[in-house]
Amino acid sequence: MKHFTSVHDVGDVHELVALAAQMKAQPRAWESVGKGRSLGLFFFNSSLRTRLSTQRAALNLGMEVTVMDASGGWQLELEDGVVMDGNAAEHIREAAGVLGRYFDLLGVRMFAGLHxxxxxxxxxxxxxxxxxxGKPVISLESATRHPLQSLADLLTIAQHKAIALPKIVLTWAPHPRALPQAVANSFAEWVLAAGYPLTIAQPEGFELAPQFTEGATLAYDQGEALRGAHFVYVKNWSAYHKYGLTAPQHTDWMITPEKMALTANGKLMHCLPVRRNVVVHEAVLDSAASLVLEQAENRIYAAQAVLYQLLKTL
Amino acid sequence: MKHFTSVHDVGDVHELVALAAQMKAQPRAWESVGKGRSLGLFFFNSSLRTRLSTQRAALNLGMEVTVMDASGGWQLELEDGVVMDGNAAEHIREAAGVLGRYFDLLGVRMFAGLHxxxxxxxxxxxxxxxxxxGKPVISLESATRHPLQSLADLLTIAQHKAIALPKIVLTWAPHPRALPQAVANSFAEWVLAAGYPLTIAQPEGFELAPQFTEGATLAYDQGEALRGAHFVYVKNWSAYHKYGLTAPQHTDWMITPEKMALTANGKLMHCLPVRRNVVVHEAVLDSAASLVLEQAENRIYAAQAVLYQLLKTL
Amino acid sequence: MKHFTSVHDVGDVHELVALAAQMKAQPRAWESVGKGRSLGLFFFNSSLRTRLSTQRAALNLGMEVTVMDASGGWQLELEDGVVMDGNAAEHIREAAGVLGRYFDLLGVRMFAGLHxxxxxxxxxxxxxxxxxxGKPVISLESATRHPLQSLADLLTIAQHKAIALPKIVLTWAPHPRALPQAVANSFAEWVLAAGYPLTIAQPEGFELAPQFTEGATLAYDQGEALRGAHFVYVKNWSAYHKYGLTAPQHTDWMITPEKMALTANGKLMHCLPVRRNVVVHEAVLDSAASLVLEQAENRIYAAQAVLYQLLKTL
Incomplete structure (x- = not known):
């Protein structure tokens, strides 16, 4: 593994999940692996879980970690050939070049603009x-994927599944704002790469990009899709086809206790933050079916497994 | 001590002050106590001293410390049952639940809203x-108390008092903005718990909440109160009764050299930041009577004693 | 060396450059020198390279480093005698006094106001x-100087010069905003202190303050100045005489491949961030002549040499 930007950077998904599980069992057992190695984390968008869990992971491995919030004023010019007399004071060529000289490993977050x-x-x-x-790069959520989240999600599924091939349903849910497709895209491609059956339920027009969902069953009747599910992964995303369109009026797509009753004692998953009583009814989030806090905790061990693999390449 | 949110969490106040004094005498003597232990500090309001001193304390004990500024955009929903379709993207249930999974000890600051x-x-x-x-929590100043400040204040008094039971005066002073009562409430309850005599001087209508001041002498004539004082703790607070009311027009309540001359060679205390020539005349702040910088320094050792006690519970 | 604010704080410039070169050759060879020592970095203006490189330097020496961004709301009152009933909640007397009690070494950045x-x-x-x-202070760029940058620049020159006394040209270039003179002032005084010949090219009216340029050759014909140059240091600055005036209309002062062709196979230097196709044409920045990323990298070792020297004084 040279970089960590998608499941395609990973050799064997199940091996990486198993490594993350080992990290979870003994978080401090590898604390000298990263000694004298530096990790720089650059956030062009705000972050709670990714920021904190990746820091925890790096510290568990004995690394030095530096976080830079670039969500405020730091405007980068991305295009070549531009006369830079506007707001952007720095070009990504210099910025990325400098960061590569300051750290052994780099993490970067930049969301989709949706335009x-x-x-x-x-x-x-x-x-x-x-x-x-010139250095190994970890995606801390890019425009189209959130692989650290997906790895944590697979670890969570691996530790809660009662059968080899559980029924996993990824379902769209309403949200007041237009959100990227990254979490949903990424979850789909990781689940499919792991060989699990996946059903994706969404309203008409909210189908994800086909390159992420090949092999999944698409469903437009949420209740039908949820029947017999072992894991219900709920998430809002804006439209891929009418790019960036959102549909908060589909309030009947919220996950409720009644809908969870259709599942096979299914577990609820969400990447957080979650808007209670909009995306998921609070009674579901506060029930024993919810794995959302464990998913968040598993972000530490997902990041730790990835850092461990990338440290080996230095 | 399971948490540190008020003097009521503390067994013997004098023992804790003595522990802080030991930490001050040998800051690095316990540097392996916190090895492999993590502290997360969450600031929903800005901070200079609390942020830096608590970090110093944690590093002196060998801990890993992470600071998160949530004073910008991170709006949390606090109420249950709300349909979260407004500005708050995350509920405190998830936020606090996640933080509890990321750190061994947690510190949190959130000021009073005063509404x-x-x-x-x-x-x-x-x-x-x-x-x-689910983890030990340290208040980094809450709506009604600032216990790390009060512990530092008691350490300062302990190291400067010439007699067993010095006369301590807490006096209101003017300020252009409405401030919480937290520092004053907390100072009063710690001084009283330590068994020191306390006089509180304030204009009519600015009496603190009675649960914090039981056992103190209330005074409305500032000059009379200051007579014979060994320690003058000056602080503005907005009204508790007409909640949040302020009174910047009471400029005659500013502490001046003339007022300090009424004391028994009294020392000046303030938690900082202090508005010069509004709350305290600069001639007093720049005189040998001022303990304000030492109070600020003692914040390190107060935090270090508290962290030490909480680390023992893990 | 008691502080590091200008070349005047340094004994022998060449010795300090040589120490920085040693740090670059073996960044981790002194990693116990700073153990148990703390560095506080205070930024009243934004920073990328200074912030990250100084952190890296401190960590390479085993120090504990804390960064505080004061570029947002933290307004300090600087004047004595002021009635502080305005926006500034803290006076520099208390702020600086407190910081001195929290750290062994302090770094501070505050740019010129240009008013x-x-x-x-x-x-x-x-x-x-x-x-x-009361503690050693490192300038992280002050109103009139940027000595960490200048030391990194001298290290870069030392490692790339083919002859003992290369021809160095500092040239003004256009920029849409009014920038301080600090980088240019500082580069001039360090180059001159090192005994190198220096030519400074600028449009009429953009001469730097004479105390920084004594011994340099001033030129008003940029092409003439560049002839035979071994190092071309390009930088915008606003006027010193008509203080703060800028001149973005002088677009013919941009450094282009044609101008670089006038030099003796000269190297391009700039402190970054640089506005491409305004200050320097992108073809020059992307050519082998550009040393800008190496300058940025050398910021680590410049800071490391300075920290090392200051740690010895503790």
């Missing part, structure tokens, strides 16, 4: 970091 | 952290 | 930190 689908799906910003830093 | 006295005095936010994190 | 030349050139803020903290 230009092609630019988002070509991962303009992440690609430049990969090209320009 | 709803009952909510402030019931410590809604702090209580949720205590209930939901 | 009051006398205040800027008297270094009001930096001076107060020097007077009030």
């Amino acid at each position: 230009d689908r092609q630019a988002d799906y070509e991962e303009h910003v992440l690609r430049r970091f990969l090209e320009l830093t | 709803d006295r009952q909510a402030d005095y019931e410590e809604h936010v702090l209580r949720r952290f205590l209930e939901l994190t | 009051d030349r006398q205040a800027d050139y008297e270094e009001h803020v930096l001076r107060r930190f020097l007077e009030l903290t």
